[in-house]
Amino acid sequence: MTEQASHTGHTVSAAGARPLVVAVAGNPNVGKSTLINAIAGTRLQVGNWPGVTVEKKEALFEHNGRKIRLVDLPGTYSLSPYTQEEIIARDYLVKQRPDLIVNVVDATNLERNLYLTVQLMELGIPVVMALNIYDEAEAKGYRFNLHDIEMMLGVSVVPTSATRRSGLTELLDKVLETAAQPADHTPRILNYGDDVETAVALLGDTLRREHPALFALYPERWLLLRLMEGDERLGQETDLAQDALPEEIFHHLRRGHGEDLEALMADARYSQAAGLAREVLFKKEERRVEMTERIDRVVLNRFLGIPIFLAAMWLVFKLTFDLSKPFGDWINDMAGGPFKHWTTVLLGLVGAPDWTVSLATEGVISGVGFVLVFVPVIFMMMFFITFLEGSGYMARAAFVMDRAMHAMGLHGKSFIPLLLGFGCNVPGIYATRTLENPRDKVLTALLIPLMSCGARLPVYVLFVGAFFPNNPGTVIWSLYVLGIALAIVMGVFFKRTLFRGEAPMFIMELPPYRMPSFTSLCLHTWEKGKHFLIKAGTYILAVSIFVWFLLNLPWGVEHKKDSYLGQAGQVMAPVLSPLGFGTWQAASSLITGVIAKEIVVGTMGEIYAPKKEEQKKPEASFGEDLQEIAVSFGKAVKESASNVVSTFGVSSLAADEKEDRGPLKATIQQTFTPLSAYAFMVFVLLYMPCVVVAIAMRQEFGSWKWFGVAFAYQSALAWGMAMIVYQAGRLLGLGV
Secondary structure (H helix, E strand, C coil): CEECCCCCCCCCCCCCCCCEEEEEEECCCCCHHHHHHHHHHHHCEEEECCCCCCEEEEEEEEECCEEEEEEECCCCCCCCCCCHHHHHHHHHHHHHCCCEEEEEEEHHHHHHHHHHHHHHHCCCCCEEEEEECHHHHHHCCCEECHHHHHHHHCCEEEECECCCCECHHHHHHHHHHHHHCHHHHCCCCCCCCHHHHHHHHHHHHHHHHHCCCHHHHCCHHHHHHHHHHCCHHHHHHHCCCHHHCCCHHHHHHHHHHCCCHHHHHHHHHHHHHHHHHHHHEECCCCCCCCHHHHHHHHHCCCCCHHHHHHHHHHHHHHHHHHHHHHHHHHHHHHHHCHHHHHHHHHHHHCCCCHHHHHHHHHHHHHHHHHHHCCHHHHHHHHHHHHHHHHHCHHHHHHHHCHHHHHHCCCCHHHHHHHHHHHHCHHHHHHHHHHCCCHHHHHHHHHHHHHCCCHHHHHHHHHHHHHHCCCCHHHHHHHHHHHHHHHHHHHHHHHHHCCCCCCCCCCCCCCCCCCCCCHHHHHHHHHHHHHHHHHHHHCHHHHHHHHHHHHHHCCCCCCCHHHCHHHHHHHHHHHHHHHHCCCCHHHHHHHHHCCCCCCHHHHHHHHHCCCCHHHCCCCCCCHHHHHHHHHHHHHHHHHHHHHHHHHHCCCCCCCCCCCCCCCHHHHHHHHHCCHHHHHHHHHHHHHCCCCHHHHHHHHHHHCCCHHHHHHHHHHHHHHHHHHHHHHHHHHHHCCCC
């Protein structure tokens, strides 16, 4: 396979033939994303489906001389238009009509997956079945009659294992073969029973007489079946609701099977799936206890489940901090040393005025540089969270937390948007679209900002590095646990005030435990972490420049305290005095943090950066700087390896390097105490949502009302909790 540079969809290729459009459909947790990543790799383009925030993935590549455009559909269990994912998948297949469908099926759970396969066949589009996770099925003693599957369904079948990258070439070969002769690979028409088929035929005759144009817009059999089932969305599109169709068509069907024709069709499809699975799948009679079941007996235990979840998250935070800290320190040293030196020298060579040098070194490098220090932390955190997701544990976390969710008037499904909030609150807000109940959506959205997102990590890392160097992972873990605990408390409060009512039932499939492939982990980590880099290179850069101007205006101000930002900080500082950090510097940083929480650190970097005339002129040469970078990076790698070894209780590698404290750490150690530092982190955890979260709430709920509620309760909660931490700590003599 060779990569094609263009990603424009139906663009005509150099040879004159348009790309072959292949839709990839399947249930959640069948390895679909892993399969697509294995095929597309870095050629995968990630965006959003038009008009919605559900992720869209596409790739354009070439195989055996033919261009293929791969379109990844959201994972769904059916094509019924009830969830956002189902609507997207169905609308694309029905209205865009791809050339071919690759149906990814979990070989270890064939019968359940075949329900979607049966629905895909109703579209009349050629289907190639990727019988994925085939290696695990064989290890369990499953045997498949692939020839019978192909004959009974009229689809091509290719065994694959996405994690081992096996069967991928054969799958693409079969895709091209099927596309070359689509008439020979049309899925069979499954018989749903004489009564159903008679009603379908009568309905078809009626529509051909009265609405013949519909068959040019929709697949014929799919259209007839969905109208017969009473599909409300389709009825609105066609102005043909079920009650508007001639009653005599369904009279015999309803008399023999009841009024609920949708349930009748669901039973018919399940019967087809179950019958096919019995015919083509052979299992050993003896039943052994699967490894997944053994692990779940412990992980899902009603007493051990939550402690295990908390322990797992603690380990994630400890590994994240221990592995990433040396690299973050290295970036900090480079930003504060050689980069500033080179920038000053280069600007001096071109005769740049002093204010330009100050803007570049104090504004851009001090502002953005102090934020970039935490890129290793963000990526390391995303790596371990992705590992937990790919291993199947995150689904268990939602299941384990279901009881706590019920106490808040929600169910376990709401825990998924809350989990997304740990990465970034914005996609967590958008993920509430998967919740059917509007009450659940709003309540979940109000609690998501209490989940400590990645933007807060830079603040935590800075302060724990300065005040809690011996147990940084535990301190950060305590903040995440505090956010979860307060979300439960506020959920109970809201349930008894604004959102009265019973929580709905929670049904969720738990995938088997699997070891994610390293390649897949890296790809997903990059997709999640790159947004932080984009933010650092765009609006964090813009805000850092804006903050520099606020710190230097009125023009010629001698002390930053007298600048516009300093004056605003002085106004706010008395309000923060009972919390232990009533300085204008802390207040000013919190003001800019309203835009994005990571900017708190960038603003501190600019506030505490010495004026140009106060800076010691660097004397190191360019060559010495490069040597320093190389030596420092080597130390970072060595220290990171030492940290991970010591984390698991093994003797640490020798590390005789003295602890390096950057200028910002040294400065905040003079203005904060350990107690006030922890109170400051609690405040950053809880105070009002950032501007982007506010916009997301406005988009989701159509007004600023619920953001106003979030702003009010979070501001009060942040002030109250930080005051309790600081004042109680003072009474107990802790960290003062």
